[in-house]
Amino acid sequence: xxxxxxxxxxxxxxxxxxxxxxxxxxxxxxxxxxxxxxxxxxxxxxxxxxxxxxxxxxxxxxxxxxxxxxxxxxxxxxxxxxxxxxxxxxxxxxxxxxxxxxxxxxxxxxxxxxxxxxxxxxxxxxxxxxxxxxxxxxxxxxxxxxxxxxxxxxxxxxxxxxxxxxxxxxxxxxxxxxxxxxxxxxxxxxxxxxxxxxxxxxxxxxxxxxxxxxxxxxxxxxxxxxxxxxxxxxxxxxxxxxxxxxxxxxxxxxxxxxxxxxxxxxxxxxxxxxxxxxxxxxxxxxxxxxxxxxxxxxxxxxxxxxxxxxxxxxxxxxxxxxxxxxxxxxxxxxxxxxxx
Amino acid sequence: xxxxxxxxxxxxxxxxxxxxxxxxxxxxxxxxxxxxxxxxxxxxxxxxxxxxxxxxxxxxxxxxxxxxxxxxxxxxxxxxxxxxxxxxxxxxxxxxxxxxxxxxxxxxxxxxxxxxxxxxxxxxxxxxxxxxxxxxxxxxxxxxxxxxxxxxxxxxxxxxxxxxxxxxxxxxxxxxxxxxxxxxxxxxxxxxxxxxxxxxxxxxxxxxxxxxxxxxxxxxxxxxxxxxxxxxxxxxxxxxxxxxxxxxxxxxxxxxxxxxxxxxxxxxxxxxxxxxxxxxxxxxxxxxxxxxxxxxxxxxxxxxxxxxxxxxxxxxxxxxxxxxxxxxxxxxxxxxxxxxxxxxxxxxxxxxxxxxx
Numbered sequence: 226x227x228x229x230x231x232x233x234x235x236x237x238x239x240x241x242x243x244x245x246x247x248x249x250x251x252x253x254x255x256x257x258x259x260x261x262x263x264x265x266x267x268x269x270x271x272x273x274x275x276x277x278x279x280x281x282x283x284x285x286x287x288x289x290x291x292x293x294x295x296x297x298x299x300x301x302x303x304x305x306x307x308x309x310x311x312x313x314x315x316x317x318x319x320x321x322x323x324x325x326x327x328x329x330x331x332x333x334x335x336x337x338x339x340x341x342x343x344x345x346x347x348x349x350x351x352x353x354x355x356x357x358x359x360x361x362x363x364x365x366x367x368x369x370x371x372x373x374x375x376x377x378x379x380x381x382x383x384x385x386x387x388x389x390x391x392x393x394x395x396x397x398x399x400x401x402x403x404x405x406x407x408x409x410x411x412x413x414x415x416x417x418x419x420x421x422x423x424x425x426x427x428x429x430x431x432x433x434x435x436x437x438x439x440x441x442x443x444x445x446x447x448x449x450x451x452x453x454x455x456x457x458x459x460x461x462x463x464x465x466x467x468x469x470x471x472x473x474x475x476x477x478x479x480x481x482x483x484x485x486x487x488x489x490x491x492x493x494x495x496x497x498x499x500x501x502x503x504x505x506x507x508x509x510x511x512x513x514x515x516x517x518x519x520x521x522x523x524x525x526x527x528x529x530x531x532x533x534x535x536x537x538x539x540x541x542x543x544x545x546x547x548x549x550x551x552x553x554x555x556x557x558x559x560x561x562x563x564x565x
Numbered sequence: 566x567x568x569x570x571x572x573x574x575x576x577x578x579x580x581x582x583x584x585x586x587x588x589x590x591x592x593x594x595x596x597x598x599x600x601x602x603x604x605x606x607x608x609x610x611x612x613x614x615x616x617x618x619x620x621x622x623x624x625x626x627x628x629x630x631x632x633x634x635x636x637x638x639x640x641x642x643x644x645x646x647x648x649x650x651x652x653x654x655x656x657x658x659x660x661x662x663x664x665x666x667x668x669x670x671x672x673x674x675x676x677x678x679x680x681x682x683x684x685x686x687x688x689x690x691x692x693x694x695x696x697x698x699x700x701x702x703x704x705x706x707x708x709x710x711x712x713x714x715x716x717x718x719x720x721x722x723x724x725x726x727x728x729x730x731x732x733x734x735x736x737x738x739x740x741x742x743x744x745x746x747x748x749x750x751x752x753x754x755x756x757x758x759x760x761x762x763x764x765x766x767x768x769x770x771x772x773x774x775x776x777x778x779x780x781x782x783x784x785x786x787x788x789x790x791x792x793x794x795x796x797x798x799x800x801x802x803x804x805x806x807x808x809x810x811x812x813x814x815x816x817x818x819x820x821x822x823x824x825x826x827x828x829x830x831x832x833x834x835x836x837x838x839x840x841x842x843x844x845x846x847x848x849x850x851x852x853x854x855x856x857x858x859x860x861x862x863x864x865x866x867x868x869x870x871x872x873x874x875x876x877x878x879x880x881x882x883x884x885x886x887x888x889x890x891x892x893x894x895x896x897x898x899x900x901x902x903x904x905x906x907x908x909x910x911x912x913x914x915x916x917x918x919x920x921x922x
Binding site for chain 2 (some may be wrong): 252271283288306371382394404442448522545548553
């Protein structure tokens with residue numbers, strides 16, 4: 226570990242030397258006007274000066290848009306600017322939720338929205354459960370006394386850094402009609418499968434590729450949790466001759482549970498917003514088999530012939546409420562984990 | 566395998582604890598099978614991408630595909646102006662001979678022995694196999710760089726990544742400085758507000774941010790990609806947690822020396838917070854380099870595409886030119902792999918300690 230820190234230190238030093246000079250000039254340039262501001266408003270108000278740029282960005286690109294989203298969702302028409310749009314009240318929401326039966330998307334007036342919700346739910350169910358299962362197994366395996374642990378951790382982690390487009394293209398190339406996977410199937414005497422023509426296969430690969438890409442991230446969180454468990458507990462269990470299975474269910478799992486909860490909620494938050502990889506991989510198809518909520522919003526607002534900003538905003542609000550609840554859960558789960 | 570006593574002593578070795586001397590538990594076997602399988606599953610797709618990216622369009626269409634990028638061998642034969650394709654031919658007596666093809670007529674081919682070019686042989690085409698050698702189709706890499714907008718995509722991505730990261734580091738560290746060094750009325754409220762913005766990811770406010778950006782006249786400009794995500798709650802939070810550990814005495818001492826607040830931020834706090842700033846910097850570079858949905862919405866002209874948007878537009882075309890796409894995917898992947906190779910431990914500890922990605 227020490228030599229890695231040294232390497233980082235050297236890299237940091239080099240970086241510092243390269244950037245120190247322009248930064249020094251920048252500092253001198255800014256010091257004068259900002260000192261003047263400090264004399265003007267007094268030291269007590271300086272924190273507000275430091276907060277200002279950040280709050281301005283949040284205001285302009287988060288808070289204002291949130292209010293606008295609400296406003297757009299209660300207006301209709303196809304105009305871009307709010308002042309041109311007729312107020313329609315809750316009509317967009319009523320339209321979204323107008324269903325013969327909520328169990329069947331086809332009975333809904335806006336069936337693409339419900340198909341999106343159904344697809345997202347199916348995706349989340351499989352993606353999150355298998356993600357938790359495999360990240361747990363991977364973390365347990367990596368936590369063992371294995372040679373070159375850093376290398377093995379990197380093996381499972383590196384796809385996390387790849388862009389969703391790259392991930393999707395890598396797998397698309399494998400899964401094509403004449404791709405290597407079909408070549409393998411043919412070579413062992415099976416028939417080719419047109420993975421992107423079958424709705425079930427398309428959903429399977431959407432889940433699989435998304436797990437492949439993000440497994441390393443959740444594994445890291447669980448690995449950190451495993452390494453925080455006191456070794457004396459295991460030593461005591463060993464002295465008592467407790468079986469490994471029992472140790473796992475009585476010590477490891479309960480102590481890891483707070484981290485598992487964080488992983489589950491984080492995976493849910495990411496899962497609800499699934500878009501990038503699957504959009505490039507399947508384009509939402511075949512038909513609408515892998516079209517998720519975010520793609521519904523994106524299509525409704527930006528790619529359809531008629532850009533329906535009101536409907537997209539209403540759907541966004543629905544997604545927002547779900548995410549709001551999930552994020553509150555996440556904060557609570559993280560707090561519980563970190564404060565014991 | 567590791568020595569049993571040493572294993573038992575090691576930290577967090579819950580599953581490796583062995584009862585009895587050298588007895589293999591099923592988990593030991595499982596571990597190595599899992600690692601081997603994982604190694605294959607994680608690396609093979611990338612290896613396949615890289616190998617495929619060096620194949621010519623005709624080699625890419627082969628089914629079943631060859632493992633390595635192969636190209637046909639041609640030979641110069643005396644008496645012929647063009648160079649001829651070389652084949653392995655199974656002769657009637659069962660021996661295999663290397664022959665060059667002069668021309669093909671229907672199911673027969675006229676071939677010559679390169680060493681005895683005078684005699685022409687008529688060979689059924691199903692008895693011959695082209696002789697091939699390893700050949701890298703570098704033109705897959707060269708052409709997109711010369712003929713398409715690929716260089717401008719690359720350039721746009723670099724600009725977006727660098728400018729956005731500088732802005733992100735500056736404004737988030739300023740906010741974190743204010744929230745960690747000063748005691749002032751409203752500090753907790755602001756902190757709550759910052760954490761609150763965590764609940765509103767860009768996917769929830771796509772439409773209104775698009776309208777804001779349109780109003781600012783930034784559609785089809787790189788600013789539309791750079792600015793909306795510049796202030797990040799996770800960034801403020803990460804930096805603030807780190808800055809809280811800086812001793813207050815240092816700041817008091819600087820004030821005694823009549824340092825301005827800006828100088829304290831820039832000369833005292835920022836250098837001390839460098840580890841956290843570096844983590845946020847690396848994350849920001851990753852986020853920006855890989856960003857896809859938002860750039861796709863605000864960039865509609867090919868000249869302003871970033872790498873990810875450009876790559877996606879290539880694969881969406883009717884006549885998909887996979888040989889270019891694969892090569893460009895490799896190019897997109899390289900910077901990330903380089904960063905990872907150098908900063909692996911840094912990134913992984915950063916994620917493990919902050920829980921962000």
